[in-house]
Amino acid sequence: MADITQTRVQATTRTTTRKRIRWDHIADHAILIAGALLMLVPVYMVFATSSWDPITIHREGMQFGFGDRLAENYDAALFEYGGFTDSVNGMTMLANSLILGLGFAIGKIIVGMMAAYAIVYFRLKFATLAFWMIFTTLLLPLEVRILPSYEVISWMNLGNTYTGLIVPLIASATATFFFRQFFRSVPEELIEAARIDGAGPVKFFIDILVPLSKTMIAAMFIIMFVFGWNQYLWPTLITTDESLFTLVRGIRQIVQSYADGSETPDYGQAAALAIIAMTPPVLIVVFFQSWFVKGLTESDK
């Protein structure tokens, strides 16, 4: 008897709560939908616009409907050689962006992990000071030090090279900080067990710390890859050779011709290029999403 009454009471409470929650949900959803639209409509508009010819776009602005030049625009964006020297097409730029993104992400992870390893596991003099110095560089993004950095790179004759593109951006306070926090949460006994098992510093790092940091590395990789992929200012400054242009840079190049007054810029192609530029980061985030969340929230210990 008691059981039955109890179930009934529970059932009623559940319906009332469900009703109340539903009202809450409407407000929540409205906010979320509004936010999503704000983010997605521009993307859709770029996509729609990428299917039109430049004259229409120039006359009527961005388009909501689809035109008939979708295939041609993408084909041109990817495979037609352009620029002053006719030495660069979309594929080259895609490759360049990929090299920048990967070099950037992998370099940052390696440097960040090794810096964090040194700070956490070795009794260095001034380790804390070193850490805080690295940490304060968060306040000094590339844009702040862009002139001296440019000066150094040009002095080293690294302009128009991948090295010049990637290396100055590799030192990473963010990665160092995240790996430091992660390493500090690795139990002390694991290190001691490894010492007794005869693993020296290098072996411990490679055999134990790196595999343990897998999810963390994945999360860092996503953040850093997207960050590197979207770099604009630095590549613009350091590359004058068109064969080294990245996608983000290339979009600007197409629109640039309008500013030069030479011809009607090929807006359709620019929009297509923008969509192409957006795709790889989106794919990476979609595919590595679960790793990403794991890396930032839980640790496998």
Place this chain on the structure above:
Amino acid sequence: MAQVTLNKVRKVYPNGAEALEPSTFTIPDGELCVLVGPSGCGKSTMLRMVAGLEDVTEGEISIGDRVVNDIDPADRNIAMVFQNYALYPHMTVARNMGYGLKNRGMDKGQIAEKVREAAQMLNLTEFLDRKPSQLSGGQRQRVAMGRAIVREPDLFLFDEPLSNLDAKLRNQMRIEIRALQRRLGTTAMYVTHDQVEAMTMADRIIVLSNGHIEQIGTPAEIYSNPASTFVAAFMGAPPMNLLNAEAGQGRVTLPGGEIVPQAGVNGHAGAVTVGIRPEDVMPSPQGDLTFNVDIIEELGAQRLLHGQMAGQAFSVAVPKDQEAATGEMRLALKPGAVHLFDADEGRRLG
């Protein structure tokens, strides 16, 4: 196989705290020696110094006939089992067990063979391909043991290995570890704060308190002849009753005026502490001591009577078939029940 010798080993931390006063003892080859004491007594520090995970401030540690003070942990030929197992979470059981051997440069076939043998010994064969996260606490503990066994060390070091297990499993693992250590005949040092573990497992117990050794002896010696009130109160459950009393004129008198029988005073006079184990007294109408029972605790096999003797807390253990009621009763002492300690320093008298 090796004996372990500590010669005036002392540990002072950089902040000046003395974790261990100079300590000297030898653990003979093949013995299981338990270091027991409350937390902060220096037992883990001692073990970690033998392992090489802590520096030795002064003195010498030898394993076998080799002084190991400056030898790297990996080269001391020891194996350690940690409280939280410290298994490598990303490696399978087999790789966990073989990792130390791999680092020694042993070839793969040989490692696999050794791991298989150890796994068989520990009933882990079917789990060799699992990750530690897929194992229960007891199984993880066995893997940690396995990792220790495959190295064929001179010395096992156990750092509270059973503290993370539930009571039932703990009893079972206690017996397994003991049996395994006997079978392998490897010298072992075992740290615990649990006096039951110490009593049941040890060939020899070292009782530590506040960084110094209170007593070294076999479980029976420590139980029947505690060297101090600290040892008396720490070893044994329920603990020994300690009563303040006065010695003089060849006898020991409790505050209420009752005379404690059997107490040989050896010419000592003044304040003393009388120690009587709860199971060394029995209710008897002709008994010499008065005991006021306040609470009766049923333990199944026996009953514990808690109350007052001469105005001080006192407990008595009686067998389950003996009736007991609250109120006043007379107690008689079994032969050899009385232990006498110095009242100030707690040292045993006579």
